[in-house]
Amino acid sequence: xxxxxxxxxxxxxxxxxxxxxxxxxxxxxxxxxxxxxxxxxxxxxxxxxxxxxxxxxxxxxxxxxxxxxxxxxxxxxxxxxxxxxxxxxxxxxxxxxxxxxxxxxxxxxxxxxxxxxxxxxxxxxxxxxxxxxxxxxxxxxxxxxxxxxxxxxxxxxxxxxxxxxxxxxxxxxxxxxxxxxxxxxxxxxxxxxxxxxxxxxxxxxxxxxxxxxxxxxxxxxxxxxxxxxxxxxxxxxxxxxxxxxxxxxxxxxxxxxxxxxxxxxxxxxxxxxxxxxxxxxxxxxxxxxxxxxxxxxxxxxxxxxxxxxxxxxxxxxxxxxxxxxxxxxxxxxxxxxxxxxxxxxxxxxxxxxxxxxxxxxxxxxxxxxxxxxxxxxxxxxxxxxxxxxxxxxxxxxx
Amino acid sequence: xxxxxxxxxxxxxxxxxxxxxxxxxxxxxxxxxxxxxxxxxxxxxxxxxxxxxxxxxxxxxxxxxxxxxxxxxxxxxxxxxxxxxxxxxxxxxxxxxxxxxxxxxxxxxxxxxxxxxxxxxxxxxxxxxxxxxxxxxxxxxxxxxxxxxxxxxxxxxxxxxxxxxxxxxxxxxxxxxxxxxxxxxxxxxxxxxxxxxxxxxxxxxxxxxxxxxxxxxxxxxxxxxxxxxxxxxxxxxxxxxxxxxxxxxxxxxxxxxxxxxxxxxxxxxxxxxxxxxxxxxxxxxxxxxxxxxxxxxxxxxxxxxxxxxxxxxxxxxxxxxxxxxxxxxxxxxxxxxxxxxxxxxxxxxxxxxxxxxxxxxxxxxxxxxxxxxxxxxxxxxxxxxxxxxxxxxxxxxx
Numbered sequence: 001x002x003x004x005x006x007x008x009x010x011x012x013x014x015x016x017x018x019x020x021x022x023x024x025x026x027x028x029x030x031x032x033x034x035x036x037x038x039x040x041x042x043x044x045x046x047x048x049x050x051x052x053x054x055x056x057x058x059x060x061x062x063x064x065x066x067x068x069x070x071x072x073x074x075x076x077x078x079x080x081x082x083x084x085x086x087x088x089x090x091x092x093x094x095x096x097x098x099x100x101x102x103x104x105x106x107x108x109x110x111x112x113x114x115x116x117x118x119x120x121x122x123x124x125x126x127x128x129x130x131x132x133x134x135x136x137x138x139x140x141x142x143x144x145x146x147x148x149x150x151x152x153x154x155x156x157x158x159x160x161x162x163x164x165x166x167x168x169x170x171x172x173x174x175x176x177x178x179x180x181x182x183x184x185x186x187x188x189x190x191x192x193x194x195x196x197x198x199x200x201x202x203x204x205x206x207x208x209x210x211x212x213x214x215x216x217x218x219x220x221x222x223x224x225x226x227x228x229x230x231x232x233x234x235x236x237x238x239x240x241x242x243x244x245x246x247x248x249x250x251x252x253x254x255x256x257x258x259x260x261x262x263x264x265x266x267x268x269x270x271x272x273x274x275x276x277x278x279x280x281x282x283x284x285x286x287x288x289x290x291x292x293x294x295x296x297x298x299x300x301x302x303x304x305x306x307x308x309x310x311x312x313x314x315x316x317x318x319x320x321x322x323x324x325x326x327x328x329x330x331x332x333x334x335x336x337x338x339x340x341x342x343x344x345x346x347x348x349x350x351x352x353x354x355x356x357x358x359x360x361x362x363x364x365x366x367x368x369x370x371x372x373x374x375x376x377x378x379x380x381x382x383x384x385x386x387x388x389x390x391x392x393x394x395x396x397x398x
Numbered sequence: 399x400x401x402x403x404x405x406x407x408x409x410x411x412x413x414x415x416x417x418x419x420x421x422x423x424x425x426x427x428x429x430x431x432x433x434x435x436x437x438x439x440x441x442x443x444x445x446x447x448x449x450x451x452x453x454x455x456x457x458x459x460x461x462x463x464x465x466x467x468x469x470x471x472x473x474x475x476x477x478x479x480x481x482x483x484x485x486x487x488x489x490x491x492x493x494x495x496x497x498x499x500x501x502x503x504x505x506x507x508x509x510x511x512x513x514x515x516x517x518x519x520x521x522x523x524x525x526x527x528x529x530x531x532x533x534x535x536x537x538x539x540x541x542x543x544x545x546x547x548x549x550x551x552x553x554x555x556x557x558x559x560x561x562x563x564x565x566x567x568x569x570x571x572x573x574x575x576x577x578x579x580x581x582x583x584x585x586x587x588x589x590x591x592x593x594x595x596x597x598x599x600x601x602x603x604x605x606x607x608x609x610x611x612x613x614x615x616x617x618x619x620x621x622x623x624x625x626x627x628x629x630x631x632x633x634x635x636x637x638x639x640x641x642x643x644x645x646x647x648x649x650x651x652x653x654x655x656x657x658x659x660x661x662x663x664x665x666x667x668x669x670x671x672x673x674x675x676x677x678x679x680x681x682x683x684x685x686x687x688x689x690x691x692x693x694x695x696x697x698x699x700x701x702x703x704x705x706x707x708x709x710x711x712x713x714x715x716x717x718x719x720x721x722x723x724x725x726x727x728x729x730x731x732x733x734x735x736x737x738x739x740x741x742x743x744x745x746x747x748x749x750x751x752x753x754x755x756x757x758x759x760x761x762x763x764x765x766x767x768x769x770x771x772x773x774x775x776x777x778x779x780x781x782x783x784x785x786x787x788x789x790x791x792x793x794x795x796x
Binding site: 144148205206207208209211212213215216218219220222223224225240241243244247248250251254256259260262263264265274275278279281282285286289302306309312341344 | 542546603604605606609610611613617620621622623639641642645648652654658660661663672673677679683700707710742
């Protein structure tokens with residue numbers, strides 16, 4: 001196992017509520033003899049996990065919070081990327097963590113109190129082992145030979161990494177969207193190891209409509225001639241297909257109302273004509289598609305959306321979510337957003353009801369927002385009003 | 399102009415409320431000297447329009463109803479396709495019209511009373527001139543050199559075809575979805591020529607979210623390597639991209655609730671594994687995508703979705719729909735479906751309000767259905783309860 005320093009603070013330029021310059025650590029696990037065996041029977045002889053941490057682990061070790069990222073996220077949840085600083089970029093021009101609004105000194109996830117860990121999921125393209133990693137057996141990238149991964153695999157691997165980091169017990173696991181499903185899975189898979197879970201903009205499983213959107217996104221990727229059945233590394237990337245998939249994703253992350261307010265039917269001043277970019281909403285999606293292609297791997301998109309499809313928390317109760325919840329020992333906070341139609345309030349409410357029926361301690365809040373599913377990333381202030389006390393109070397506070 | 403017989407009845411096999419075996423007619427219009435000039439300035443020296451008619455025009459000519467088709471529809475709105483009969487197919491195995499449940503003797507659109515006309519829109523691939531038609535100037539298919547077409551163009555051309563058919567005045571124009579927008583455009587463009595319009599599951603314009611879905615569908619088509627900037631006739635078709643676009647379309651035609659009831663998260667018994675068809679909803683979309691590719695032209699999909707994007711009825715009032723409605727002389731029936739999220743009740747209600755505010759005679763009904771946008775095709779009985787009396791009664795009934 002390798003570990004490196006991760007948080008370096010320079011009070012001269014950064015705001016006082018930032019965790020500062022951050023650096024990712026790596027853990028390398030498993031071996032040819034003892035491979036990581038996935039839930040669906042795949043085998044990986046070597047697994048690397050990229051992670052970041054913020055704040056300090058208390059002597060008793062009771063203040064660790066695991067933050068879980070969503071589909072296109074990474075381990076860089078807060079602060080600014082140290083690698084960028086080393087390239088001579090000033091603070092403002094450096095890459096902020098994806099949840100920097102929530103994690104920092106005095107923030108909702110308060111790094112003056114808590115030791116915060118974020119790990120990049122298996123199958124991703126941001127430092128942890130994924131389809132773009134080299135398969136030692138062939139000397140070439142895994143591509144489609146990478147095994148299918150599940151939310152259950154991610155959580156099991158995260159637990160292994162925490163063992164390595166010396167974190168025995170978690171004060172809390174917090175996540176939104178696919179990250180919220182990981183938080184829920186933690187409560188179910190390791191009831192003895194986590195005291196609180198916050199499940200934000202997430203449900204025990206994806207709806208038929210959600211499955212359908214993922215299927216179309218994958219169809220677009222696999223239709224791209226450059227995809228070559230996933231074996232495109234070193235050659236042209238399936239950029240067009242991945243862009244289409246991301247454009248579609250973005251429609252599901254925004255609310256209909258939010259899109260109407262933000263774009264309406266306004267035309268771009270510099271219209272391309274014909275089937276090019278004419279409307280502002282087309283321009284927005286086009287930009288989202290293009291920029292995603294520069295930062296994400298198409299195979300990772302396939303693997304991670306499939307994990308999202310397969311996830312079903314009720315399997316812990318033989319298909320009955322109330323039964324499944326009986327396993328849970330943690331206090332649970334469930335937050336939905338009224339305009340989220342990917343994991344709609346209705347689905348979150350059913351989770352809260354299953355928790356209540358099974359006698360668990362649950363707080364369910366449905367927040368109002370125009371931002372749809374994205375609200376869990378955008379509505380930091382409102383979300384913090386519920387998340388901060390949930391993390392800082394309660395029967396198990398130390 | 400050419401015209402052929404269209405309706406032939408064989409009472410031996412067909413149900414008594416069917417219009418029977420049908421045959422399309424064609425009208426050829428315009429010339430090199432007097433071309434059809436589109437709203438956006440394109441020129442077509444020759445335009446063919448395919449149409450079907452059912453029932454008989456009354457001596458006074460006051461019983462004509464124009465039925466408008468939606469995105470992927472055609473002129474074959476009712477009965478069974480005579481061409482199939484000539485291939486030796488029995489009644490049951492022949493292709494039914496897309497609105498056969500609504501059009502026929504005694505049905506909501508009663509062919510014992512009314513002379514019903516349905517025309518295929520310009521830009522389509524079902525008999526009317528479109529991007530797949532031969533450009534006489536080059537001897538090759540138009541492809542992307544076909545001019546952009548608009549709902550306004552369609553309605554203007556339909557009016558020309560009615561002139562040729564000897565139909566001066568319309569008792570009614572009826573349409574759903576993009577067909578509903580054509581009905582609305584009729585009321586605005588030809589207030590002196592139509593007495594009633596029924597606008598079903600349609601609004602004065604598409605929302606930002608609707609524009610976004612169309613943009614992603616076109617992105618998928620144009621990303622297909624076989625698309626070759628629209629110049630694919632005679633070669634491999636952009637099947638994969640068109641399939642993805644259609645899959646996406648189908649998500650927007652169904653309601654979230656309907657999808658959940660129909661498919662839920664059920665897995666197929668014969669699962670393909672990996673990123674193949676695993677869930678029933680994937681199988682459904684896969685089938686819809688594949689079968690669409692066999693019957694629709696990708697370029698037509700681009701042109702027709704763009705017409706849908708551009709349509710904005712409020713332009714008749716300088717952007718103010720209430721102002722626009724002052725042009726209307728017809729009685730208007732507006733029907734929305736509670737689970738339709740492509741043209742949601744909210745948007746239809748705004749149309750009804752604009753009509754009311756401008757002093758028009760309007761009936762607005764929001765019907766309950768699990769079928770989402772597709773309800774206008776599926777909920778024939780419920781829809782008929784409102785449409786039939788609207789067509790058969792009222793101040794202008796003759």
